[in-house]
């Protein structure tokens with residue numbers, strides 16, 4: 001089968017859906033080719049015993065202008081995550097696990113101020129890295145581990161800030177970039193409460209799936225699911241995109257949105273620029289697993305925090321409360337996190353929340369999923385300025401949109417929608433000129 005389009009969008013996550021909607025609504029014949037049998041990419045809403053659960057992207061905040069505008073535009077409700085404002089926080093402090101006492105909250109939060117003390121200088125404008133380019137470049141080889149080691153933090157701060165940043169980067173402190181963490185903090189107005197709440201407080205009541213559905217319905221673009229793209233060729237008058245089932249889609253222009261970590265699964269002719277190729281080879285460091293724990297009864301709003309050096313569970317908190325059973329969301333950097341038995345997890349939780357009874361666990365294997373090969377994007381130390389600048393650049397008739405690149409909220413759903421929207425405008429400019 002051979003079809004002609006104005007624009008062929010490769011990948012149906014939030015970046016691809018946004019670009020396709022914006023282009024179709026301006027009258028251009030647009031198709032999204034998605035490898036999986038569903039849209040949404042690294043957002044994935046399921047129903048589990050009547051509870052809406054996000055296996056992937058979840059939390060949003062009003063400091064994220066693009067996704068908040070979508071929420072408002074489509075009238076989507078949000079709800080709070082109980083454990084983000086926990087009444088009981090058990091922290092692994094190296095040699096012991098203890099609940100955070102009321103008079104320790106200030107010490108915990110002050111640790112962020114110490115860790116991020118130069119964020120306002122280094123990221124004075126988090127949407128404009130060029131504004132303080134040299135300050136960012138000077139520090140981009142520094143890892144989170146380096147920064148932690150250089151500071152006089154208390155044992156509580158080392159454990160709590162360390163665990164929190166391992167979740168935010170979804171990687172070990174030795175692979176996590178200090179400037180990337182600072183960028184996230186700067187995007188939250190250099191404010192610790194906003195930083196914490198942006199990470200995990202507000203989520204879509206009906207799931208990110210409701211946002212994806214609303215955008216697809218509104219967009220009216222064509223969609224081909226179960227259509228993995230194997231090759232993208234540029235020729236004089238346009239592009240041709242081949243799928244694994246042998247279909248060829250011709251387009252005047254293309255928008256590539258496949259995640260950085262799986263870019264190598266598509267053959268590009270001519271090849272991608274050396275720096276895009278390097279990024280596809282080096283990959284981002286965001287790995288780990290989000291694990292859900294179905295527990296008996298209602299534990300109330302609880303949270304646990306630890307460093308991966310101390311525990312398989314770097315963090316967990318109440319996701320949904322129910323009278324008979326509740327749900328906790330947890331994070332782990334261990335490769336076998338989703339394969340651990342209930343008994344194994346139970347013995348880990350016993351040290352933190354001894355009254356908790358785990359009934360079952362589940363999650364999506366983003367790290368081994370061939371369509372993501374990782375979780376959210378977290379650039380490796382030493383790659384930040386080069387990749388951030390080069391990955392969004394147009395190459396011939398191919399445009400690139402992704403939550404894995406661009407200024408601002410890179411690594412978040414916000415970044416994907418922003419990138420999709422900005423790329424659609426760039427594509428429109430070229431289409432209107434040709």
Ligand SMILES: Cc1cc2nc3c(=O)[nH]c(=O)nc-3n(C[C@H](O)[C@H](O)[C@H](O)COP(=O)(O)OP(=O)(O)OC[C@H]3O[C@@H](n4cnc5c(N)ncnc54)[C@H](O)[C@@H]3O)c2cc1C
Nearest residue numbers: 011013014015035041042056057058059229403412413416
């Ligand atoms: C566990 C987890 C938790 C997260 N939590 C949050 C959060 O709380 N808040 C937040 O803002 N962000 C979060 N994120 C990050 C956020 O989900 C992503 O940054 C965002 O969804 C990326 O969107 P995207 O469109 O750029 O990429 P993707 O969603 O990955 O979309 C790319 C699409 O390309 C498809 N594809 C891949 N290869 C091919 C191919 N060869 N041919 C055709 N299609 C292909 C994929 O199947 C996918 O649908 C989380 C991510 C994960 C994994």
